[in-house]
Amino acid sequence: xxxxxxxxxxxxxxxxxxxxxxxxxxxxxxxxxxxxxxxxxxxxxxxxxxxxxxxxxxxxxxxxxxxxxxxxxxxxxxxxxxxxxxxxxxxxxxxxxxxxxxxxxxxxxxxxxxxxxxxxxxxxxxxxxxxxxxxxxxxxxxxxxxxxxxxxxxxxxxxxxxxxxxxxxxxxxxxxxxxxxxxxxxxxxxxxxxxxxxxxxxxxxxxxxxxxxxxxxxxxxxxxxxxxxxxxxxxxxxxxxxxxxxxxxxxxxxxxxxxxxxxxxxxxxxxxxxxxxxxxxxxxxxxxxxxxxxxxxxxxxxxxxxxxxxxxxxxxxxx
Amino acid sequence: xxxxxxxxxxxxxxxxxxxxxxxxxxxxxxxxxxxxxxxxxxxxxxxxxxxxxxxxxxxxxxxxxxxxxxxxxxxxxxxxxxxxxxxxxxxxxxxxxxxxxxxxxxxxxxxxxxxxxxxxxxxxxxxxxxxxxxxxxxxxxxxxxxxxxxxxxxxxxxxxxxxxxxxxxxxxxxxxxxxxxxxxxxxxxxxxxxxxxxxxxxxxxxxxxxxxxxxxxxxxxxxxxxxxxxxxxxxxxxxxxxxxxxxxxxxxxxxxxxxxxxxxxxxxxxxxxxxxxxxxxxxxxxxxxxxxxxxxxxxxxxxxxxxxxxxxxxxxxxx
Numbered sequence: 001x002x003x004x005x006x007x008x009x010x011x012x013x014x015x016x017x018x019x020x021x022x023x024x025x026x027x028x029x030x031x032x033x034x035x036x037x038x039x040x041x042x043x044x045x046x047x048x049x050x051x052x053x054x055x056x057x058x059x060x061x062x063x064x065x066x067x068x069x070x071x072x073x074x075x076x077x078x079x080x081x082x083x084x085x086x087x088x089x090x091x092x093x094x095x096x097x098x099x100x101x102x103x104x105x106x107x108x109x110x111x112x113x114x115x116x117x118x119x120x121x122x123x124x125x126x127x128x129x130x131x132x133x134x135x136x137x138x139x140x141x142x143x144x145x146x147x148x149x150x151x152x153x154x155x156x157x158x159x160x161x162x163x164x165x166x167x168x169x170x171x172x173x174x175x176x177x178x179x180x181x182x183x184x185x186x187x188x189x190x191x192x193x194x195x196x197x198x199x200x201x202x203x204x205x206x207x208x209x210x211x212x213x214x215x216x217x218x219x220x221x222x223x224x225x226x227x228x229x230x231x232x233x234x235x236x237x238x239x240x241x242x243x244x245x246x247x248x249x250x251x252x253x254x255x256x257x258x259x260x261x262x263x264x265x266x267x268x269x270x271x272x273x274x275x276x277x278x279x280x281x282x283x284x285x286x287x288x289x290x291x292x293x294x295x296x297x298x299x300x301x302x303x304x305x306x307x308x309x310x311x312x313x314x315x316x317x318x319x
Numbered sequence: 320x321x322x323x324x325x326x327x328x329x330x331x332x333x334x335x336x337x338x339x340x341x342x343x344x345x346x347x348x349x350x351x352x353x354x355x356x357x358x359x360x361x362x363x364x365x366x367x368x369x370x371x372x373x374x375x376x377x378x379x380x381x382x383x384x385x386x387x388x389x390x391x392x393x394x395x396x397x398x399x400x401x402x403x404x405x406x407x408x409x410x411x412x413x414x415x416x417x418x419x420x421x422x423x424x425x426x427x428x429x430x431x432x433x434x435x436x437x438x439x440x441x442x443x444x445x446x447x448x449x450x451x452x453x454x455x456x457x458x459x460x461x462x463x464x465x466x467x468x469x470x471x472x473x474x475x476x477x478x479x480x481x482x483x484x485x486x487x488x489x490x491x492x493x494x495x496x497x498x499x500x501x502x503x504x505x506x507x508x509x510x511x512x513x514x515x516x517x518x519x520x521x522x523x524x525x526x527x528x529x530x531x532x533x534x535x536x537x538x539x540x541x542x543x544x545x546x547x548x549x550x551x552x553x554x555x556x557x558x559x560x561x562x563x564x565x566x567x568x569x570x571x572x573x574x575x576x577x578x579x580x581x582x583x584x585x586x587x588x589x590x591x592x593x594x595x596x597x598x599x600x601x602x603x604x605x606x607x608x609x610x611x612x613x614x615x616x617x618x619x620x621x622x623x624x625x626x627x628x629x630x631x632x633x634x635x636x637x638x
Contacts (some may be wrong), residue, residue, distance in 0.1 A: 156583060186506070187511060192506060262636070263580065264475060264578050268551040
């Protein structure tokens, strides 16, 4: 008599299982997008149209939030921190595949005096707190330097998929903020987003090996959505490129599908990237069952709420 | 007494030396762009504005030159030839790095009945003959299938640099024609061109090893322009993406600098690519001194002038 094969135990309490099934799944989002409920007479940090667009599309492009002088201060600071990072030795510094060029510096919000101020800048923080109806802390931060000529593509992914499986972020209640320090054109590898994709969770196939993150920050292999799911998301919507002048800001919801193409143009791209997570959504044990990734990739100790501040960047830089 | 090192012999009769100097050089073009001289009353295959634009920018985008029904016939034929090519075994079939997906089929103008007709289509041939003031033959032809999701970038290059050094094309008197069989968007890796770059020859550094072409059709390593030269070409001009609907045609001069970014979108790209060379510009020995590349990459035997023909694609396909 044949014995039946044992049922695979899947945590039924996980709304967002990934890397556990043999086939991809499209699962509905089980969390709000816009956590605040605007009432008549409220003082809102965004227009009703912007709030509606964020809820529907999963991201917001805020042009010229930082002025030219502020951008100059931030670029100057970036150059300084890049030179410091290039001296080597830090696990927080990621280089381009096949070269020593600095691509990212993690925990940027702890570097010097200027980047910490950026993370608490009231213009951004007031919006993020409103969207999440909560105080927030920095889940992850980095500065990215995408070089011209040889900037590589970054494949489609939902940040939340990784943060949930590998870092133990329980709910979709986090927002990424990218401040452009260079102009973003159609052709220099701008951030590409699929509007509306934040309302679907793409459960990916493939088990995650231990400590794979040491490579995955350069090249993704796990938590990669399948072709068919991506095609459906795009067919139901479109692809939008976050182009705009230096000083523009993109806020995007943690589950929106995004990626970028390569950059063979001479125009480099750099940005300051900060992930704000609700203080009510701090990390648990990773849902994928592996060891948590390091603190500089997924902060689980310093989760105090950020305090909004007005920042005078020129004064801070000693101009 | 020290003996002086012997002088390196450089062919002073070569207007376009490349891969011979230790540093990159920007050399002036020594050939006409527009070979015909329009006179009042001439019957022209293009408007005066188009001729002027071609002379100045080095390329022309002709939207909707092929109608939807013609595109359908050509796509159908492409699918058939791709399936034939996927059966394997031909050196004329190039696959994607790291996969068996067909990326290009060379000598497309000799395949079946339809692709040869495309190469002689009077709509294209009459323009090319006028621009080059000459009858022409097919120097190289291929169909390209750039897949969605994982289409790789193709770095900046001048075709003429390669054809001169590796194939022995003497003068700049050839034109490439790309017929799009899919829609080209900003984000699915369209052809990028630097307008005006055809008036400068970028002499590249680095010696060419023998038989490197077996790899270079997938990944370039030789004849690659340096960053500084590229930056100057772009700073003096801009970058233009050849976007447009399926059925559009790009004609570009053999020395215009071009390339393409990766394509992570679900939208594939395919085209029919034909290089027309003047019958007065047939190949000599390669200027780089190596063995000529194979005939399917650089035709040096079947150089008879093409005869323009009116093509009824639907009839040809038996519709």
